[in-house]
Amino acid sequence: MSQWHAEFPLNPEIYYLNHAAVAPWPARTAQAVEAFAQENIQQGASQYPNWLATEQQLKSRLATLINATDWQDIALLKNTSEALSVVAYGIAWQPGDNVVISDQEFPSNRIVWESLANQGVTVKQVDISGNHPEQALIEACDQHTRLLSISSVQYASGLKLDLTQLGNHCQQAGILYCVDAIQSIGAVQFDATAIKADFVMADGHKWMLGPEGLALFYSTPQARAKLSLKQFGWHMVEDQGNYDTLDWEIAQSARRFECGSPNMLGAYALNASIGLLLEVGMANVEQQLLDNIIWLQQQLAQLNNVQVISTTETNRYAGIVTFRVNSQEMAALHRHLMDKGVICAYRGGGIRLSPHFYTSKPVLEESLQIIKEAIG
Numbered sequence: 001m002s003q004w005h006a007e008f009p010l011n012p013e014i015y016y017l018n019h020a021a022v023a024p025w026p027a028r029t030a031q032a033v034e035a036f037a038q039e040n041i042q043q044g045a046s047q048y049p050n051w052l053a054t055e056q057q058l059k060s061r062l063a064t065l066i067n068a069t070d071w072q073d074i075a076l077l078k079n080t081s082e083a084l085s086v087v088a089y090g091i092a093w094q095p096g097d098n099v100v101i102s103d104q105e106f107p108s109n110r111i112v113w114e115s116l117a118n119q120g121v122t123v124k125q126v127d128i129s130g131n132h133p134e135q136a137l138i139e140a141c142d143q144h145t146r147l148l149s150i151s152s153v154q155y156a157s158g159l160k161l162d163l164t165q166l167g168n169h170c171q172q173a174g175i176l177y178c179v180d181a182i183q184s185i186g187a188v189q190f191d192a193t194a195i196k197a198d199f200v201m202a203d204g205h206k207w208m209l210g211p212e213g214l215a216l217f218y219s220t221p222q223a224r225a226k227l228s229l230k231q232f233g234w235h236m237v238e239d240q241g242n243y244d245t246l247d248w249e250i251a252q253s254a255r256r257f258e259c260g261s262p263n264m265l266g267a268y269a270l271n272a273s274i275g276l277l278l279e280v281g282m283a284n285v286e287q288q289l290l291d292n293i294i295w296l297q298q299q300l301a302q303l304n305n306v307q308v309i310s311t312t313e314t315n316r317y318a319g320i321v322t323f324r325v326n327s328q329e330m331a332a333l334h335r336h337l338m339d340k341g342v343i344c345a346y347r348g349g350g351i352r353l354s355p356h357f358y359t360s361k362p363v364l365e366e367s368l369q370i371i372k373e374a375i376g
């Protein structure tokens with residue numbers, strides 16, 4: 001993977017293990033933004049058709065990345081939380097309906113469902129700390145369950161779920177299946193079609209190496225037809241360019257969720273980042289990332305007083321390893337590591353490390369050395 005290091009000219013004084021939060025951009029992404037800025041100051045939007053072509057290329061690349069059958073099943077929204085809200089506020093709930101989630105969800109995939117309480121919707125938070133998390137989620141579903149919403153990889157523990165098992169159950173039981181895949185897409189291979197997801201959402205600023213504020217929202221045609229819309233505008237109608245007609249109908253494609261002008265600057269940036277991931281190949285990205293995670297897990301497990309919180313069971317992790325140190329204050333340790341240049345996160349009561357595929361062995365070794373010195 002050393003051939004990709006030139007794409008990540010990070011300051012040599014920092015060790016960037018925080019892709020599960022916000023990732024650095026590749027060099028080509030910065031170049032794409034610079035070129036777009038130059039174009040804007042020199043020509044304005046005179047080449048607008050090229051911009052649209054770039055936006056469409058981004059949707060096509062995202063479709064490839066998640067194995068969607070049609071790029072028109074992808075909408076570009078602001079972030080994961082917005083996409084979750086589109087689902088939550090699009091469904092015609094009946095009082096007594098429930099939504100099943102896990103008890104390890106990032107707040108975005110809990111709060112939005114809890115906000116439906118005034119419509120008589122309850123949220124079942126399922127303990128997934130046991131040996132069979134998927135089974136626990138499936139057993140929590142009952143005849144009033146309208147939707148199962150789950151993070152593909154839990155943000156703090158890094159636990160990766162068997163999304164196919166959950167998708168099969170949802171399909172059999174007629175339950176809508178919503179996957180917050182922000183901790184998977186760009187880190188590991190992800191197949192929206194195989195897992196039978198109705199909805200998938202993920203912002204681009206983590207494993208996809210893009211800027212904040214541009215997220216993919218995938219929906220199948222059947223699933224999106226079940227959502228009423230809350231935002232309207234010129235961009236989400238079938239006959240999009242026809243400003244003169246007074247008639248309009250909602251676009252069949254996922255564009256129906258994009259009410260107005262797109263975030264074109266973000267699209268240029270994310271398009272470049274996804275281009276890199278596809279060039280490397282997601283199988284290679286995943287392999288290298290998992291090698292990095294396994295190495296960190298094994299090294300941390302050998303340290304006295306260190307407890308690796310993340311599971312080490314094969315197929316149960318993606319890009320996250322989280323650990324605690326007995327009798328040490330984790331918030332203080334986090335601050336110390338950040339001061340020493342180890343860019344990491346304080347999550348789930350521990351220190352969360354999240355390298356990416358390009359993270360080199362010397363960066364991992366140096367980070368481990370700093371951790372060792374910090375914990376004594």
Ligand SMILES: Cc1ncc(COP(=O)(O)O)c(C=O)c1O
Nearest residue numbers: 079080081106108151155182203
């Ligand atoms: C699992 C998960 N979902 C959602 C988010 C937040 O997404 P956004 O800011 O795109 O709404 C995060 C961010 O850490 C996350 O880890």
